[in-house]
Amino acid sequence: AQTVTQSQPEMSVQEAETVTLSCTYDTSESDYYLFWYKQPPSRQMILVIRQEAYKQQNATENRFSVNFQKAAKSFSLKISDSQLGDAAMYFCVLYVFGNEKLTFGTGTRLTIIP
Amino acid sequence: DAGITQSPRHKVTETGTPVTLRCHQTENHRYMYWYRQDPGHGLRLIHYSYGVKDTDKGEVSDGYSVSRSKTEDFLLTLESATSSQTSVYFCAISEGQGPSTNTEAFFGQGTRLTVV
Helix, strand or coil: CCEEECCCCEEEEECCCCEEECCEEECCCCCEEEEEEEECCCCCCEEEEEEECCCCCCCEECCEEEEEECCCCEEEEEECCCCHHHCEEEEEEEEECCCCCEEECCCEEEEEEC | CCCEEEECCEEEECCCCCEEEEEEECCCCCEEEEEEEECCCEEEEEEEEEECCEEEECCCCCCEEEEEEECCEEEEEECCCCHHHCEEEEEEEECCCCCCCCCCEEECCCEEEEEC
16 A cells, blocks of 8 residues: 655745655555645646656756655655745645556645745 | 546535536546545545546545546446535546656546535
């Protein structure tokens, strides 16, 4: 079975500052992806960034980057230069090939302070 | 945006009545999923499908059934709605073709279901 843990139910950050959201996961499989999805108040689920487990290099997408520590099963999201539009619920998600199911963490609600 | 549509978007129903939610995709993706979202739980998998007439249970499948008679449609039925099934329901689709592909799951807009 797969599990994903997000231990920070809520976080806040000043606009233009940097914030890091934490995520740990557990799986016995070797082929998997990790994702961060963003859910703003509109309820829409938006892919922020993905990381393939076989890649050692950490993924980056503009202001978003991850710190993928495979041995520690840790997958944190760093948001640089936080903007008001970053305010949302953020979900860490594990996708295991062969299992083909998405396993979600419980989410971290991020507030941006102007 | 991926072509995935959920209907209805909102529904209020009475305890004990059957309810069917529809997910329609235009992407021809193999995998389709139904999740429910509740505060403090994230999204939990109800059922999923890996092809026409091929479905399997997720972690919270009790009280729900699904059907997929066409690639593009995945129906979720609450046999006899209960207040504990009040939730936001999301449909998702995925190609699920293996670790070498640039896989991503696409989500519908969600359906808010209230059982009174």
